[in-house]
Amino acid sequence: MPDWSISLFRIARIRLAVHVTFFLLLGYIAWEGWHASPEARWLGLTWSVTYTLLAFACVVLHELGHAFAARRFGINVSRILLLPIGGMAEFDRIPREPRQEIIIALAGPAVNFLLINLLLLLVTLPATMDEFLSFDLTFESLARHLLFMNAAMGCFNLVPVFPMDGGRVLRALLAKRFPYPLATFWAATVGKLFALAAIGFALTTMIITRNWVQGTLLATLFAFIFWAGENEYRHVKAEERFN
Ligand SMILES: [Zn+2]
Incomplete structure (x- = not known):
């Protein structure tokens, strides 16, 4: 049965694939970026698409966190699948040993918190949240949005x-x-x-x-x-x- 996904490449023997609906999301994001700022359409489009691709790169790193932790316990991840709603590491089995499951589960959000620390080296934190998430077409704004996204992803996954x-x-x-x-x-x-x-x-x-x-x-x-x-x-x- 076709699962409507496209294989991209392998990272550390793990296949990275994207679901076809991911491209719909990317198309929508590009359209939004184009309309965000009438004076700078191409810049808006480039910013939005770059942000989305980098955000999903963080999703891949989160899933790799799970995968590398699982590997330590002899559990394989055959594929990481990217969907518009996030990523999914496909484990060949789920450990029944509580300690192993906890370590594997926490390894994903741990990557997000590591990325937050790295991004903090690149941004100066403004005083207010509005300023923090203000949209301007700069590298700094891109890094701030990625920082926020990693914080949201790390915390949301811990619920x-x-x-x-x-x-x-x-x-x-x-x-x-x-x-x-x-x-x-x-x-x-x-x-x-x-x-x-x-x-x-x-x-x-x-x-x-x-x-x-x-x-x-x-x-x-x-x-x-x-x-x-x-x-x-x-x-x-x-x-x-x-x-
Ligand atoms: Zn996770």
Whole structure:
């Protein structure tokens, strides 16, 4: 079955692939950049596309963090897939050892916090948040936006919503006290409830602000989290039956 993705190249024996919908996002970003500043259309387009590509490079580094940590425990990542909603490292198995799962889960956000420290060397921090995220077509503004994006990504992934990184830490902590399927059930239930609330919030905000693209992306992201949590729980249950 075609999975609508295009393989780009390998990094440290891991295949990097992009889903075709990623190019739709890039097209939209280019269009937005073109219209952002009527006096500097080409610069706006270049800035927006460069920012998006660098932001996704940070996503790849986050996923590589997981992959390298997993490799230490003999777990392979065959592919990192980039989607408009983020990246996904495809592990050949998920460790049942809580300590291993925690280390692998935390290695991703750790990369974002490392990148924040590197970016802090490049920017001077302004006094207000408005100034911080002000959009001007400079390298400094690009670095500031990347800094903000890494902070948001690092923190968002630590929210205990399974199967995001924080949710994996939650499952691993629960698995220290409870049987693995039960720990997965509770982590997935918390994750699914959060995902449902977030879908409702994203759709309501989308209707109020009429920001259709961002609203659709957010709702899709949380629908994906809901689906992935349910899917992984089913997988654990099925594994249990065979053992
Ligand atoms: Zn992650």
